[in-house]
Amino acid sequence: MTSEGARLVIDVPAWVGEAAVPGRAFRDDQDKMALVIRLAEENMARGDGGPFGAAVFEIGSGKVVAAGVNRVVQGSNSVLHAEMIALMFAQQRVGSFTLRSTGRPAHELVTSCEPCAMCLGATLWSGVTRLVIGAEREDAMAVGFEEGPVFPESYAYIAARGVETVRGIRRLEAARLLRDYRDRGGLVYNPDAPPPGAR
Amino acid sequence: MTSEGARLVIDVPAWVGEAAVPGRAFRDDQDKMALVIRLAEENMARGDGGPFGAAVFEIGSGKVVAAGVNRVVQGSNSVLHAEMIALMFAQQRVGSFTLRSTGRPAHELVTSCEPCAMCLGATLWSGVTRLVIGAEREDAMAVGFEEGPVFPESYAYIAARGVETVRGIRRLEAARLLRDYRDRGGLVYNPDAPPPGAR
Numbered sequence: 012m013t014s015e016g017a018r019l020v021i022d023v024p025a026w027v028g029e030a031a032v033p034g035r036a037f038r039d040d041q042d043k044m045a046l047v048i049r050l051a052e053e054n055m056a057r058g059d060g061g062p063f064g065a066a067v068f069e070i071g072s073g074k075v076v077a078a079g080v081n082r083v084v085q086g087s088n089s090v091l092h093a094e095m096i097a098l099m100f101a102q103q104r105v106g107s108f109t110l111r112s113t114g115r116p117a118h119e120l121v122t123s124c125e126p127c128a129m130c131l132g133a134t135l136w137s138g139v140t141r142l143v144i145g146a147e148r149e150d151a152m153a154v155g156f157e158e159g160p161v162f163p164e165s166y167a168y169i170a171a172r173g174v175e176t177v178r179g180i181r182r183l184e185a186a187r188l189l190r191d192y193r194d195r196g197g198l199v200y201n202p203d204a205p206p207p208g209a210r
Numbered sequence: 211m212t213s214e215g216a217r218l219v220i221d222v223p224a225w226v227g228e229a230a231v232p233g234r235a236f237r238d239d240q241d242k243m244a245l246v247i248r249l250a251e252e253n254m255a256r257g258d259g260g261p262f263g264a265a266v267f268e269i270g271s272g273k274v275v276a277a278g279v280n281r282v283v284q285g286s287n288s289v290l291h292a293e294m295i296a297l298m299f300a301q302q303r304v305g306s307f308t309l310r311s312t313g314r315p316a317h318e319l320v321t322s323c324e325p326c327a328m329c330l331g332a333t334l335w336s337g338v339t340r341l342v343i344g345a346e347r348e349d350a351m352a353v354g355f356e357e358g359p360v361f362p363e364s365y366a367y368i369a370a371r372g373v374e375t376v377r378g379i380r381r382l383e384a385a386r387l388l389r390d391y392r393d394r395g396g397l398v399y400n401p402d403a404p405p406p407g408a409r
Contacts, residue, residue, distance in 0.1 A: 016224040017276075019302055025215040077216075089307045089335040090289070090298050099289050103218055108288045109401045129331025132358045136288035136328060138401035159331045160367035165359035172356070172401075202308045202337040202371075 021086065023079065023096060024059055031066055031078035033104065043068055043121040044145050044180040047078070048188060051093070051123040054080040055192050061156075061200065062192040065093040065122040067101035067110070070141060076110075076118065077101040083200050094122050094130040098137040111138030111173075119143060123185045124151050125178075128159030135169050142169075142176045145185030154193040157201045220285065222278065222295060223258055230265055230277035232303065242267055242320040243344050243379040246277070247387060250292070250322045253279040254391050260355075260399065261391040264292040264321040266300035269340060271315065276300040282399050293321050293329040297336040310337030310372075318342060322384045323350050324377075327358030334368045341368075341375045344384030353392040356400045 030050055037043045043066065050064030061081035068075055079096025083089055097120065101110060110118040119141035120134055125148045134142055148158045166176055198204060229249055236242045242265065249263030260280035267274055278295025282288055296319065300309060309317040318340035319333055324347045333341055347357045365375055397403060 017222040017227055017299055019220040019222075019298055021218040021220070023216040023218075028216055083307045087305055087307050088298055088301050089337070090294060090332055095289060099218055099287055100216055102287050106286055108282045108286050108399055109403065111401050127331055127335075128364070129328050129335060132326055132328030132331055133289055135356070135358050136326075136401060138288070157334070157371070159334050160361075160364035162359075162361060162363060164361060165327070168359035200307055202310050202335060204308065 021091065021096065021099070023082075023100065026053065026057070027078050027080055031075050033075050033077065035075050036073040037068065037075070038073060040121070040143050040177060040180045043073070044123070044143065044185070047121050047123045048145060048181060048185050050078060050080050051185070051188055055188070055197065060085050062188045062197065063093040063122070063124055065097040065120060067097050067139065068119050068121060069116040070119050071116055077104055084198060089200075089202070090129070092127065092130050094120060094126050095133055098133055098139070102137065109138035111140060117141070124189065125158065127157070128161050131161055131165055131169065135172060135174060140173055140175065142174055143180055144176065144178045145181050146189055147178070147182065147186070150182070150186035150189055154189045155199040155201075156189070220290065220295065220298070222281075222299065225252065225256070226277050226279055230274050232274050232276065234274050235272040236267065236274065237272060239320070239342050239376060239379045242272070243322070243342065243384070246320050246322045247344060247380060247384050249277060249279050250384070250387055254387070254396065259284050261387045261396065262292040262321070262323055264296040264319060266296050266309070266338065267318050267320060268315040269318050275317065276303055283397060288399075288401070289328070291326065291329050293319060293325050294332055297332055297338070301336065308337035310339060316340070323388065324357065326356070327360050330360055330364055330368065334371060334373060339372055339374065341373055342379055343375065343377045344380050345388055346377070346381065346385070349381070349385035349388055353388045354398040354400075355388070
């Protein structure tokens with residue numbers, strides 16, 4: 012480690028920003044979900060990561076603040092779920108550790124699949140006030156993805172702290188994508204998964 | 211967003227690597243916890259972030275793989291809890307999205323305070339097989355820090371997936387540090403907190 016300290020760089024591929032141009036406005040939950048499902052689909056098609064997409068929007072204007080796709084395997088980093096990337100880049104854009112500031116627009120996280128335990132915690136800390144979910148936890152687990160310790164009480168907990176959850180937006184489409192990933196032999200990168208290329 | 215895509219840089223101050231030199235071996239849980247408490251203390255003293263420290267060690271050799279301190283406010287990034295930084299940098303060092311690989315040493319996360327919901331989820335995904343905790347959730351909440359939706363079932367869930375949890379290592383010291391932070395007027399950066407400098 013040098014006197015400059017340690018550094019970790021998180022890159023989001025250029026095509027993500029081209030598909031989800033910051034500042035572009037989306038009309039409603041259906042349109043926002045269609046966007047993040049498209050991100051998930053393209054991520055899978057390009058071999059850039061798992062079949063998950065997410066984006067942070069301003070509530071009201073519907074403008075994209077930042078988008079993310081799953082980069083766990085490609086980034087050698089199990090934190091890089093789509094939601095985590097969208098939230099971190101949204102905070103970078105806003106320049107604050109919270110997206111909940113007086114006098115500024117409120118924000119929402121739209122995700123192609125129900126957040127895992129890590130991402131649900133991150134959702135609460137991020138300061139978004141609304142969470143919009145496509146595929147459900149059971150859809151992800153049905154194809155082998157772990158979702159971690161999330162319980163009905165978890166949603167009650169975040170609701171009590173100002174995060175509203177909306178479910179079932181384009182669920183069938185979002186769930187189909189997960190099955191497509193499995194059917195194409197995509198790596199299910201749970202902690203016990205062998206590294207890519209290993210048997 | 212340029213054609214190179216978006217980039218986010220996470221920096222860990224040089225003093226963290228000097229205090230927790232990668233490869234240095236620590237004898238037991240007490241010594242490892244003393245290290246991460248020192249990181250938390252120095253982070254607070256330097257004004258670099260919240261009073262939290264964490265490190266990933268190889269189980270067996272006791273060697274430090276990577277360390278982290280809280281960087282939420284300074285990094286404008288609510289993901290940058292000490293545990294998240296330690297886990298991400300450990301994976302960067304090992305070069306894999308999981309610290310659990312056949313034929314390589316197992317790993318443990320030692321943290322000065324019980325992980326929040328996000329960090330507990332990240333602990334499971336990281337591939338560590340042991341989690342060592344100093345201060346408890348109640349100690350953090352007593353000074354105003356939110357801990358998120360973590361329940362007794364959360365620990366049963368990760369135990370069933372191969373993560374052993376050990377509690378109460380130097381708890382009094384670790385908890386005292388949290389109270390010191392509050393007593394010095396340290397910012398409790400929950401999502402509703404005003405940004406630094408704001409009233």
